[in-house]
Amino acid sequence: ADFTFQVAHANAADEVQDKGLQKMRDLLEEKTDGAATLEIYPSGQLGDEAQSIEGVMLGSLDMSMTSNSLLSNYIEDFRVFDMPFLFPSISALGEKIDANWELMEDTANGSGFQLLGVFSSGIRHLMTSKPVESIEDVAGLKIRTMQNPVHVEAWRAYGANPTPMTYSELYGALQSGVVDGAEAASTGYDGMKFYEVAPDFALVGWLNMTAPVVMQKAAFDALPEDIRTALMEAGQEAAQWQRGYVEAQEKPLLEGFEAEGVTITTPDTEPFREASLPLYESELKTPGQKALLKALTGK
């Protein structure tokens, strides 16, 4: 191929995010008759998520796909997508993103990135070693979160003792009881076999996490027009396919957990949502964040 774009991500090979990139590669090859393709590096082979974003900024990597929680450190207005209970379902959020694509793109451009598509990292729930039936059961639990201030404050608001911790330490920490639980998507709960050490899964659905695919804006602008068009189309079509795939995975995954002996609970999510509302005031302050939130939710 004349154009080979290196794309790195930190998820395991053949996980849902990797599958989305494979789809994007196939679509890109198809649209360009093989003139352009993606070279996918999974599992953080080329560095962690922060490094892959900065690689894109510095020009040492063509493309990155990371969780929004990380990217929002670089595209501050995307903090909106870190907010708990933004949209209940992956497809509802996806439709809103597609409907406001120009604003999404402009926002990313403002920070020097070209947005190609917005994948889903799934809806995040709560895994623990004792059943959580309601928000009261969360009180005082040591819950591992990502090192993201919105996540930490959200879990504090739910009454937990949020404990940021390195992901690779999490299995051992759950096993030995350094933490009582962690928030995670079903795919991660399945992929890392966390059900072995945290056999209770409460479907709180507190975060609908996105995973944007980005390039450096300057590098994108330097490409021929047909390649740019093909990249944009492949990215968005792959994102639509990937979000549908993630959503369709949810049910078989949950059934698989039950077969593994996992206790699945469905606590009332309303108290969680209410506890999250003050965060929209305290965390979203820039005009860009407010505009994006309004475009997406009408509020």
Add this chain to the structure above:
Amino acid sequence: MIWAVGGFLLLLISGIPIVLALGIAALAAIELSTSAPISIVAQRVYGGIQSFTLMAIPFFVASGLLMEAGGIARRFVNLAGAMVGWITGSLYMVSVVTGTGLAAISGSGSADTAAISAVMVPEMKKRRYDIDLAAAIIAASGSLASIIPPSIVMIVIAVTSSQSIGAMFLGGIVPGLIVMVGLMLGAWLFARRGGEAYRDGAPFTFARLAHAFREAAPGMIVPVVIIGGIVGGVFTATEAACVALFTTLIVTMFIYKELKPRDLPRILLKAISLSATVLIVIATASVFTWIIATEGLPAMLSGWLTGITDNPIAFLLIVNLLLLVVGMFMESISAVLILLPILLPIARSYGIDPVQFGIITALNLSIGLITPPYGICLYVAASVAGRRIEQVSRRIWLPFLCMLVALMLVTFVPAVSLWLPALMMN
């Protein structure tokens, strides 16, 4: 890529620090075979050490050095003497048991080797022991520090392979004890036929043992804090290392009262520079692994290996041979950082447990610490004993064989490394 590897090997023997050899080779490969901007080098260096988990390294190094400066080695020698000083070849036995004890508080072997040599070698010379064998056995006893937790090499292995440090630590205990028993048995067989010099044991008494145990007991708090803390779910490995550091300060300053506040800056600076040599190798090796990954070397090698054999045992034997040869010439940390990202995915595809594979790697590289031409524990023991490497090397076969037997046990019997983690962590 071939150029990078060849250049690296040439640089390796030029006497330049390995960290620079790694950096130069990686940089040359980037310039020659990619179009990446050179800022990738700085970026990867940063990414390599931006890890909270790795912080266990400076903490463990500092607490190990403080313990040794604070009189722990002498007390462990006395305790080992009370335990095994009655056996034929007593001073060999005492060296091995002391090495095992020190291994449980320190993360790497060269300082342990120096401490044991300093106490034991003069006594062994006086009693006309075979001093080359003494140096070889002391070097092997010191190398136990990388197998018995805490272990810097195992932290690096665990981080590189995304495994729990706690499981890796627990996995090393049984193999470490096997090496200890093997070394004692080997030394005993040698000493039994070695003549009058080795029948020197003092009779065993409970009173002496009890006294020596009371003296050494505060020093044993540290391994209890580390293993108990991690297994009991009180701390993560990094936190355990931090608590071990504070515990060591309390033991050496207030219980043993041998460490004075004015000694602290000197010892801590030494800990800083020793752990920095490890961390900077980790940082620079991540430039190297980046170029290895972008050039698709793991896939190439894995295709080649799986073409040779589909038998996991045969694969492990090839890996053992490779690592033993690498360990002869290279220092452990950089060997792990370069080879593990290539070998581990292949091991996984054969269905080998990553913890078992990590222990196999650690054990191989521990053997590398005592094999000529380059083995840091062998260097230290020979230099304290006042012997040349060539002289000590003639006796290295004995500890080498003992460690090889342990290695084969770990290779063929997964339970040797996996039984304890499974038992303690569930």
Add this chain to the structure above:
Amino acid sequence: MPDRPGGQPPFSALRGPVPKALSAALRALRRLVDGAALLLLGYMALAVLVQIVGRYVFNYSIAWSEETATFAQIWLALLGAGIAMRHNQHVGVDFLILKAPLPVQRVFNLAAFALGAWFLGVVVVGSVSMVGIGLIVKSPALRMPMAIPYSALPVGFAYFLLEFALSSLPRILRPGHDPLEETGI
């Protein structure tokens, strides 16, 4: 453990007011680096301790202790690399080269120095653009500029380069040294 005592500044053999001032400046710089490294280690230990105490005693985890301790570790590792260079503690394999005739050693030492300086220099130059990004990007927990940890790269590697030059120059000028003075972990 056999290690070489902290290096005498190589200017000491020279005479005159300029080398004297340089030598004094070097001593001051080294004292500054040592002091900073000790403070960083102390901070790391206290930050982790506070994290444990917070979790168990106050049932409150501090989000920034892990982050700031990691930043301190990056500074510690990069300054420490230069300190280790000063004490000749980086592991290297020099038993072969020491068997070579002195002119060969001199050529190898010169080449090693030039290549090593190339690598260290590339990191210093390459990290400047990272520091530039770091002025805009904020850290996840404390939201401090990432330039704070990133600038450890140019500073630490420049110091590493300085100590590398100071230890290499005598070796190029008069090759051949004691093989046992190297050490490591």
